[in-house]
Amino acid sequence: MAIMASASTGQAVPVAVAVAVAAVVVVSTWLWKTVARLVWRPYVVAAAFRKQGITGPAYRLYVGSDGEANAMRAAGRGETLDARCHDIVPRFIPTKTNVRRWELEKKVRGTLMAMIRERQADAKEGGARDLLGLMLEANDGGGATRLTMDEIVDECKTFFFAGHESTAHLLTWSIFLLGTKPQWQDRLRDEVLRECAGDSLPDADSLSKLKLMTMVIYETLRLYGAVSQMARMVTADTELAGVRIPKGTMTLIPVAILHREVEVWGEDAGEFNPLRFRDGVNKAAAHAGALLAFSLGQRSCIGQDFAMLEAKATLAMILRRFTFEVSPEYVHAPLDFITLQPQCGLPVVLKLLN
Numbered sequence: 100m101a102i103m104a105s106a107s108t109g110q111a112v113p114v115a116v117a118v119a120v121a122a123v124v125v126v127s128t129w130l131w132k133t134v135a136r137l138v139w140r141p142y143v144v145a146a147a148f149r150k151q152g153i154t155g156p157a158y159r160l161y162v163g164s165d166g167e168a169n170a171m172r173a174a175g176r177g178e179t180l181d182a183r184c185h186d187i188v189p190r191f192i193p194t195k196t197n198v199r200r201w202e203l204e205k206k207v208r209g210t211l212m213a214m215i216r217e218r219q220a221d222a223k224e225g226g227a228r229d230l231l232g233l234m235l236e237a238n239d240g241g242g243a244t245r246l247t248m249d250e251i252v253d254e255c256k257t258f259f260f261a262g263h264e265s266t267a268h269l270l271t272w273s274i275f276l277l278g279t280k281p282q283w284q285d286r287l288r289d290e291v292l293r294e295c296a297g298d299s300l301p302d303a304d305s306l307s308k309l310k311l312m313t314m315v316i317y318e319t320l321r322l323y324g325a326v327s328q329m330a331r332m333v334t335a336d337t338e339l340a341g342v343r344i345p346k347g348t349m350t351l352i353p354v355a356i357l358h359r360e361v362e363v364w365g366e367d368a369g370e371f372n373p374l375r376f377r378d379g380v381n382k383a384a385a386h387a388g389a390l391l392a393f394s395l396g397q398r399s400c401i402g403q404d405f406a407m408l409e410a411k412a413t414l415a416m417i418l419r420r421f422t423f424e425v426s427p428e429y430v431h432a433p434l435d436f437i438t439l440q441p442q443c444g445l446p447v448v449l450k451l452l453n
């Protein structure tokens with residue numbers, strides 16, 4: 100057909116050749132990128148580590164080490180611990196099917212879009228100027244700082260999830276630890292009744308005086324921090340503690356493991372001992388940056404001060420009114436499902452004070 104067309108138009112052959120060449124370029128680029136990502140890069144990274152004596156399960160095409168990881172997660176899920184044991188590290192995340200993820204994604208996006216539309220309507224009548232309001236203003240603007248609606252939805256998801264889930268779990272684990280350590284619960288209640296007496300909401304001034312409570316919260320974050328590992332992609336060949344790490348390596352910072360290092364935290368690293376924070380967070384361990392619960396550096400948690408205030412205020416209000424203990428039905432099975440949470444919930448027996 101192309102030859103016949105060429106006889107009549109004199110231009111079809113060059114066009115067909117150009118299309119064919121472009122197709123070959125696109126397909127071969129795609130093929131090269133796929134081979135590089137799925138075959139070449141994993142083998143180069145594994146070989147670089149092997150040369151330095153660092154080995155692991157062999158890379159398998161496309162699935163990598165997912166098989167081993169999933170088997171460990173499944174094994175960890177069935178285990179429960181003694182409530183005095185804080186060694187949660189051997190337990191792992193359960194997997195969910197992608198279909199379920201997509202359904203949830205759609206639902207979350209729908210809910211956020213409804214809130215955004217409501218806010219857009221309010222803004223026309225001069226509504227509140229909060230974080231969402233600022234992002235919507237950036238959506239109206241132009242240039243490099245313009246935020247698309249997808250970016251706003253993603254930011255909302257980050258803030259909602261990062262801000263809600265993590266603090267809720269911090270409170271849960273604080274209640275667990277105080278519910279199993281009555282002497283610490285009493286000490287904290289004495290402090291709260293001294294510094295935040297009365298029925299009104301505790302204010303910033305009184306909360307800043309809750310020294311023991313701050314120590315208990317840091318110790319809770321050390322043993323049961325919501326984020327038990329953080330991922331970082333290595334963007335340039337680098338060296339860390341004498342190990343060469345090639346560009347393209349995905350590294351995991353095992354926060355829960357580092358928070359239990361005897362070398363860093365001392366012989367009682369596995370114990371609940373809030374007093375290790377008596378001289379402040381930077382002096383609690385052999386290394387000033389040892390507590391990684393909120394991460395460190397430029398990408399550290401933007402909401403950490405707010406989270407500490409929320410946790411202190413909520414605990415103060417609970418301690419002022421109730422004594423509590425962990426119910427005998429509680430099963431100690433911390434589960435790292437994006438954030439660290441009690442797999443079967445935390446049943447608590449509350450008693451009204453006085």
Ligand code: HEM
Pocket residue numbers: 257258261262263265266269324325326329330391392393394397398399400401402403405406
């Ligand atoms: C106990 C409570 C919290 C814990 C343990 C926590 C922990 C963390 C950690 C470890 C990171 C760094 C993650 C990484 O780099 O991979 C992070 C980031 C972040 N957190 Fe929190 N967080 C808490 C509360 C909050 C609150 C209350 C908010 C907002 C109101 C918040 C907003 C964020 C945001 C937006 C980021 C991303 C920062 C960035 O990437 O630049 N977090 N958080």
